[in-house]
Amino acid sequence: MARRERPLDPGDSPLLRFAADLRALRERAGSPTYRQLALRAHSSAASLSVAAGGRRFPTLAVTSAYVRACGGDVGEWADRWHAVAAALARRRPPPYAGPAAYTAADGDRFFGRERLVEEAVERLRRDRFVVVTGASGAGTTSLLQAGVVHRLATAEDPPAVGTFVPGPDPVAELARGLARLPDPDSVLVVDQLERLQAPAPAGRGRSAGPADLPGLLDVLRAAPCRLVLGLRTDLHDRFAGHPLLAGEPLTVPAPTPEDLTRVVTEPAAAADCTVEDRLLAVLVTGAHRQPGGLALLSAALLATWRHRDGNRLTLAGFHAAGGFEGAVTRGAEAVWAELADGPRQRARDILLRLTEPGDDGAPRALDRRELGDAPGTAAALERLAAARVLTLDRDRAVLAHGAVAQGWPRLAAWTAEDPEALRRRRRLTRAARAWEESGRDPETLWRGRRLAEAEAETGAPGRPDAAYPPGGPEREFLAACATAERARRVQDAVRDARLRAQRRLIAFLAGLLISVSALAAATVPLAVR
Incomplete structure (x- = not known):
């Protein structure tokens, strides 16, 4: 006798209703065993059983095989599958942040930069100032917010942590932030100082700009708390002479293939999703050695998650979302x-x-x-x-x-x-x-x-x-070319003038010689007589 199917969990979620309807379809087909369904569907009995288990959302391929084996309408069930997938997507937050930077609230889904986070926190234990630099798109903001801030806030004895990102009035905003952190063991994380390079929005003034950055760094240097400064590499190089930036910065490098693999697979695993091997290979290869590959990878991952097949992220979903080109x-x-x-x-x-x-x-x-x-x-x-x-x-x-x-x-x-x-x-x-x-x-x-x-x-x-x-x-x-061209033309003109003068001199001498020769020829007979 076939083993009785485990009852569904109590509740009324879209996933449970979907599983209950699959079971009802099987009952109407005469309650065949899952082994019999597997022979009809050319699929595994285990995957068909899981499809009606109510705990994991089946893929569309498994759902279609189950319905086909029970004699149901595959097209109708495909529509139902997409509706349930959309409902589950609304209920479950995505495991990826997309093109936006990760925030401190995203620490549980931030992976691939653990070593850098540990190094930044360890430096902060030793030094009062820690400077973190990286190229745009390297993930410096995500490292600071979802990495450093989250790690400090979830420590056993967490210090008071504040964050500061330059806005329309950075000097006043910074003063207000420092006023809330008088404890020398508290930490202020300053991020995106390159925003001081951006023009202010239309119609709004800015009390600080690129020329005021040294003054802002002076204010930060006098802060009573510990500091973690995040800024783009070119801005750090420009003001490297300031005492606050004098030390060796912690540079955010491009992620390795191993880092990228964790970026893809770990958030998916935390959301009870799997990543198709072919998709993983395409994602890691496509993002590796690309200057902004990390941000585009995150954007492509979010779009792929929205096109997932049940609990699986697939290469087909990646292409359906437009791939890296779509991102x-x-x-x-x-x-x-x-x-x-x-x-x-x-x-x-x-x-x-x-x-x-x-x-x-x-x-x-x-x-x-x-x-x-x-x-x-x-x-x-x-x-x-x-x-x-x-x-x-x-x-x-x-x-x-x-x-x-x-x-x-x-x-x-x-x-x-x-x-x-x-x-x-x-x-x-x-x-x-x-x-x-x-x-x-x-x-x-x-x-x-x-x-x-x-x-x-x-x-x-x-x-x-x-x-x-x-x-x-x-x-x-072009200016050097034009100067050289003018000099060449002057030289050519001087040479041409010299040649013309030489030709005139030669013509004169030739004429003189002819004249002298003619005169000599005329005087010879007179001399003989």
């Missing part, structure tokens, strides 16, 4: 919609430059000077970095992921508008770079027709291929 497009289009016409043009110029491929085919990291210093450049870079479209690290900028150039339709359309003009502009950029790397060797300078064409393009703002102005290195290169 890129959603973030890029969101920031594009927020930009006005002027900043849009500047952002377009920057992005077109950043599509230049490197030696390995991936987008090349460019010196920020190469992006030009036109008005709005710095603000556009900050907006694009905040949206994880590009990353900023020290004095360089690079697209956050290869999928930005390949998978964002808007950027792909821009590069296809006039590929020949884009190649000419990239040729100018490479020539300026080669000139700089050669120690400004005069032999690498352009001249003649190539120089004239480059000067015509960069000096004609109305032309579509002159959409973005030359950067500092390109301007210096």
Whole structure:
């Protein structure tokens, strides 16, 4: 005799109702055993039993096999499965934060950075100031909030912990935050000091700006509590001479494949989900060695979770959610919609430059000077970095992921508008770079027709291929080319003048010689007579 099925747990959840209806369908089919159902469905008896157990939500494939074996309407049950999946998604918080940074409340689902968290907390035990730096998109905010703040708050004897992120009036906000932390063992976590580099929202003033950062650091240095400072690497380098930043910072590196594996699998396991092996391989490979891979991975994971198959995250769900390209497009289009016409043009110029491929085919990291210093450049870079479209690290900028150039339709359309003009502009950029790397060797300078064409393009703002102005290195290169060209023309003119003078002298001497010869010929007969 077949073993009696375990009764369902008490309750009236969507999952329990779904399991009860599956059991009723099996009863109407004559109550076959699960072994008999497995033979009909070409599936395992264990998975079919779990489908009607009411404790785990079955995959769509298992549900369809169960219904088909019981003679039910597979299409109708597929609709019911999707409805239950949506209801369960609303009841259960997602295990991933998506494109947003993790907060202190997300500490239970923050994985992959445990070693860095331990090192930051250990430094804080020894030192009064701890500085944490990283490139944009490296996950510094998540490390501080979901890592350090959460670890301190959940310690056996937790200190008082406050957080500070610069806002419209950072000096006043900081003073109010410090007033609540008079204990020398309390901790203030200061995050995203690079916000001081961003322009204030329209219509609102800012009492502190880039020039006020040293003053703000002075206030922090005099704080009565311990400090953890988080700021982007380029900002740290710019103000590294300040005493508060004098020590060796804790740098947030790019995650290793092992880190990325934990980022994917641990939150899923905590939510009673599994990750398909094929999906895990695609996610880790796609995010590894990408400057902004961590943020895009989190965005793609949230979208994949919303397309999960029961309790499984699958490669099919990843593709249905748009993959990394879909995550890129959603973030890029969101920031594009927020930009006005002027900043849009500047952002377009920057992005077109950043599509230049490197030696390995991936987008090349460019010196920020190469992006030009036109008005709005710095603000556009900050907006694009905040949206994880590009990353900023020290004095360089690079697209956050290869999928930005390949998978964002808007950027792909821009590069296809006039590929020949884009190649000419990239040729100018490479020539300026080669000139700089050669120690400004005069032999690498352009001249003649190539120089004239480059000067015509960069000096004609109305032309579509002159959409973005030359950067500092390109301007210096063209100026050196023009100077060398003028010097060459002067030399040519001097040489031509000398040649003309020599020709005149030769002609004069030749004429004189002829005259003398003629005179001599005329006087010889007279001398003979």
